[in-house]
Amino acid sequence: MRAAEQEAIAAGTPGFTLMRRAAAAVAREAAAMAPHGARVAVLCGPGNNGGDGFVAAALLREAGYAVSVHLLGEAGRLKGDAAEAARLWAGPVEGPALPPAALLVDALFGIGLNRAPEGAAAAAIAAMNAHGAPILAVDVPSGLDADTGTAPGVAVQAARTVTFHTAKPGHLLLPGRDLCGALVVADIGLPETPGRLFRNATALWGPHWPRPRGHSHKYTRGACLVWSGPSLATGAARLSAMTALRAGAGIVTLAGDHAALTEHAAHVTAPLLRVAEMPAELLADPRLTACLIGPGAGVNPATLARVEQLLACDRALVLDADALTVLAGRPEALRRPHPTVLTPHEGEFRTLFGPLPGPKHERALAAARASGSVVILKGADTVIAAPDGRAAINDNAPPWLATAGSGDVLAGLVAGLLAQGMPAFEAACAAVFLHGAASTEAGPHLTAEDLPAALWPVLKRLYEAP
Ligand SMILES: NC(=O)C1=CN([C@@H]2O[C@H](COP(=O)(O)OP(=O)(O)OC[C@H]3O[C@@H](n4cnc5c(N)ncnc54)[C@H](O)[C@@H]3O)[C@@H](O)[C@H]2O)[C@@H](O)CC1
């Protein structure tokens, strides 16, 4: 953001012009939240976030709102664009005590927050939260660290947050995402800057989406092997296999011992069933393009031996659940010259990689580098990270996705996309996004079994999109 701002200023757009555009977006959102003519209280801080507040206050007053402006600090100490913004506001500048109002505009701190709010700043934030009126946060809810999604102290709980140019990690990572309320990203005319950190969206992976051609047959669409857990632990692999088929893999094989396959045979029709002791018995088939192991596998030496055999093969590979746990503390064992995707939740992640410092996207990136693999660090704010330094934060998954078996569905989705030749990072991002979209489609009270069916309309819409 700061680089984009510098570039724009160097190219001749004054900083104050950017501030005016930002403030116009704030005023637009405020007008959408408060009835015309209502009382709006704008709380400004000592930096440019406060500057946005002053300009927005002037715009709202022009538009007919009853606006009061409150400053934390002294008007005489405002500098640069913020001082110019304060001059634009013709009315009185009051202290931080807030009057009754229909809407509060939080322009206290933005991306310049550099420590936990204390004293008057902490009191002002607490007073906003206790006020009762909805809060529109300018750029970032004050007190939230835009880089990490964490709040070092007290933070504003906004109803809506309007940010500029692009979402920051703190808007997408928890608890930041919850503090923001509804997020609005406003264009303020900054140039596109090349970045390595993304908000997960169709544009990130859509160009790599595998589409069958007229002459495709099931083997050219990709063949996927899903290793099954033993008898009475087969459901997880079945969810994965059904989802891999739904993802578009031409053929999916469930493999394991005879008792396990007997259970599968009682449930599924489309997947092939192959009795095998070890994956190597099936890897001779050159048509096989991707393998998945872990769901229901069990944490035991047999699983470790199978994982090691699969790591040594030349197919794309997804390791989930128990296949990650058997490699506890050995991420370097995952290095291989073929696409590999790991799908740990926080517990499996810690077991495999140990405690890593920093915000979630940085932890996932460190794990991706250590393992040479694409890492999907799951949770309500799933992060996808690649060893080359790219990372994406996902924010489309509703909380009812937290249900037993939904992780197995995600693993199968990744495997199905890898089987079709989709590159690992893009396949992982697509899978996480579509998983979230399918759970939104299915709605509250879904079970993991509903997800492959719910993916169907989501995928159809993907095909219909231009
Ligand atoms: N960077 C850009 O391209 C643009 C930035 N704009 C606005 O400018 C903001 C960034 O402005 P600044 O860099 O001036 O930073 P801020 O206005 O976010 O905050 C910095 C000020 O707050 C003080 N401060 C930080 N943490 C504090 C704490 N815990 N307790 C008390 N005081 C604290 C600092 O000492 C400094 O005076 C953005 O969030 C956005 O609202 C917009 O005007 C549009 C363009």
Ligand SMILES: Nc1ncnc2c1ncn2[C@@H]1O[C@H](COP(=O)(O)OP(=O)(O)O)[C@@H](O)[C@H]1O
């Ligand atoms: N609060 C939440 N909001 C959205 N998605 C969630 C939430 N909690 C978990 N998830 C998602 O649900 C899935 C759970 O996977 P996992 O923990 O492996 O469960 P299981 O092993 O039972 O399948 C993951 O994709 C995770 O990202």
Ligand SMILES: [K+]
């Ligand atoms: K703010």
